[in-house]
Amino acid sequence: MRIEPVSIDRIETVLCDLDGVVWLAHEPIPGSVEAIAALRAAGRRVVFVTNNSAAMIAEHEASLEAIGIPAVGEVISSAVAAALLVEPGERVLVTGGPGVVEAVEASGAIAVVNDGTVDGRNGGFDAVLVGLHRDFDYQRLAAAAAAIHSGARLVGTNSDSTYPTPRGLEPGGGSILAAVATAGDAVPTIAGKPHAPMARAIAQHLSTDEAPFDPATAVMVGDRPETDGLMAVRIGCRFALVRSGVNGPVNDLAGLDGLVIDFDLPDLAALAALLLA
Template identity: 35%
Template sequence: MTGEITTTSLEAEPLSTRYRGLICDLDGVVYRGATAVPGAVETLNRVTADGVPVVFATNNASRAPEDVGDHLRKLGVAPQGWSVVNSSQAAAAHLSEFLGRGTRVCAVGGPGVAQALTEAGLTPVRVADLGEEPVAAVVQGLGTDVTWSELAAVGYLVQGGATWVATNLDLTLPTPYGQAPGNGALVALVQTATSASPHVVGKPRPALFDLARSRLGTGLPHTLVCGDRLDTDIEGANSAGLDSLFVLSGASRLRDLAFAERSARPTYVAADLSGLLAPGSSPRAAVPGHLVELTPGAVAHLADARENGELLRSVVATAWAARDEGRAVCDDAGMWETLERRLGLVTRSRPHS
């Protein structure tokens, strides 16, 4: 990976300054529902003020990019230096490659789905307005008001030969109250009823990353992905050949990171997005002298340990090294929760577990 650079270089500059553009997730990274993740807004404003552009790329297709932008500005994000792309736009771009302008496409999900289809020159049709005229495809994205009737209609259309595109397969969506069902959970209902499989455009597939990079105008070595999901943000970044910063402020927890397979391991780790302003170093480059033993008995000795960021990387590096060597890593949930508390991850990043 391009992020594996020398220790001297890692200690010399903030992580964000090593890249020419950032692709940043939203849910669980910048905000949780209506509430900003602590430190995220201040970090983003500092990064864009330093001349590093940001494209917010989200699998959540329920809202139009303009609405997401309004939400970000209300949270205090500076008005310039960033843009928003979502998986609905990636779905519309995919369909526009082989469907003629004006082709009718059923739009299931929030307003962002229909708007993206319109922008791509296609004609969005809601389930309630289908009538007798056929549609060539159906795009299924997240929407808080999606009904059983709409899910049933997706199944009927797919069984009738319509092309089925899912914006993403995220099973959960982080909210201030905990994890809520994501679009993947709703897609799974249709799959169960039809035995069909959709074409997926959201993370970890490359379409959304490609769309975001086209907005940034950056090459692979100069683009950093920031996200909170190992199976979408990080695995997708790795597949696309991009460096990544994984933050523990959203869906995935420390234990998930420690047990991550190689395909879902990030280049860098941090408690939250403020890690962009710190001299980043990779768990992959951790030296043996910085490792800690991952046993329940060792947790009691962490109170006097070094700076939390270094300790976090040491914990992760230890788990990865042990698993790669075929050694057992403690799977005790209580131990990992205690480690999170010692590192300040529960109180700072996850008020609702």
């Protein structure tokens, strides 16, 4: 449900996608570093909300620090959201990167890395958790599918079929998830933007003992209407579409129920200029 937003000068929190907004393959988009510094200097909180599940949180933070953006304690990944879908003590076959393993173990579940030699048969797993995995191959696909056919539920960190890089679009975690879902004949539960587990992770991160997160005072910034835009719809905040990542026409919003593009801008620097005018 969309909550009636406050005036633009009362936006307190900027929920900022990474790929296509802050950087392209860790190469900063011109003006993004300065924009974040200016927003923070003016008292806005900037929190990074990414569907990139491969890296551990400390790696995300270190990569941001390397381009001049302090980010300790301010990164929420789809791996963190996915870990909300497993229970302590469950055995989880992780077909994903170190970030997924980290999040699963932090939840109290048992992470078993799918290296292609794991026997997924005989009901040994409660869940198969899939994220971006650059070593993904046929053997890993077979192990994941076998676990699903033996009763494990399928969880995906995100459904992004691609992600932007300076070289163009490359396959995303959603492409791997689609392969596992097809081979396992299963419908996955998806954790990352724009789904409910990510909304829960954002609310938990931004709420305090004194006050819950107020989406009316937030804006979600991203380059994908189907993920970042619908994330804004789900949590009830404003949406700023930036054209610095995955670019495409957005005139046809069929299937994007409730989406309102509050700001359509070239990049994060333009949004900062608007908010700080």
